Amino acid sequence: MDMNGKWKLVSAENIPEICDVLGTTAENKDLAIKLMSLGSNGTQYINIDGDNVSIIYNIPGKTIKIDTKMGQPVDMPFFDGRMLKCVFSVNGDNIVENQTGAFEAVNICFRQGSQLVLKMTAKGVTTTRVYDKE
Structure with a gap:
């Protein structure tokens, strides 16, 4: 699983629906739609090294940083x-x-060809974000 590196957002689907x-x-729904638009230059940097x-x-306008170990709970602010x-x-x-916390959701992150795909699902609604490696 090669997800390490810097990834730039290239598409996002169902942002209004997941916000609901x-x-x-x-x-904040309007802000989320703006932040997930193609012109926002949203990126994520991933580094997974063992656990x-x-x-x-x-x-x-915002950077969110997470440092943790697999299986250990970590506090994180939503956007x-x-x-x-x-x-x-x-x-x-x-x-x-x-x-968990303010809401319950599951994010699944995986490679699809040269792209990184992140699917977030809550209450039966899924949003899909796709990233290209920079």
Whole structure:
């Protein structure tokens, strides 16, 4: 599983729908749509070394950094400031992130050809973000 490196957002689907089930306010929903648009230059840097996980999400005006170990809970702010407890694990060639706290969701991150795909699912709704390696 080769996910390490810097990845640039190239597409995002179902952002308004996932915001609705996550209880995102109308103002923050508009912000989420803007942040996940192709012109936002959103990136994420991933470094997985054994059980160590380091992820840096860069979105306009905000950087979110996570340093943890597989299987250990870590606190993480959502883009709108709500706090989550996240636990990362490996399932085959996928990195799975279980999120609890302000809402419950599961992120599954995997390679699809040369791209990185992140699927977030909550209450039966899935958003898919696709990234190209920089």
